[in-house]
Amino acid sequence: MRRIDAILIALGVFFLGGIVYYGFVSIGFDATQAGIWSQGLLVLGLIGWVLTYLFRVFTNNMTYHKQVKDYDDAFFAKQLEKMSPEEIAKLMENSDSENKVIRNE
Known part of the structure; x- marks a missing residue:
């Protein structure tokens, strides 16, 4: 992966978090709850990515x-x-x- 690819992925995740936050606000969550839920989804996504990485490491893939x-x-x-x-x-x-x-x- 090139450096620009990593930067674009990071920016994509950043903007996706904002879109999810505003999505929660638009369906009726207050700002605090929308922030908590969007951060929770980000953490779950990060944990999922780390688990797939660890799986590839331990299977030598x-x-x-x-x-x-x-x-x-x-x-x-x-x-x-x-x-x-x-x-x-x-x-x-x-x-x-x-x-x-x-x-x-």
Whole structure:
């Protein structure tokens, strides 16, 4: 996300809060109650956003993690393309023997 995107989102939330406040005033709330309810909705929205962020963090579903995984996959695919069939067979044998050692431990 670019800096201007973050600024525009913040301004959008700010103006949305004002619109919600005036919406509450227009349906009959006094200024104090409208302020409390609009702030309450803002806090609930913020808590919801933080919860979605934490969910993405704990499930490793962040953009950085995806980029690293894609890079690793592309790197290993390129390395496999460079290897001869004999080298791949030798690598598979080594992998199988290591898996057997791990299972026996």
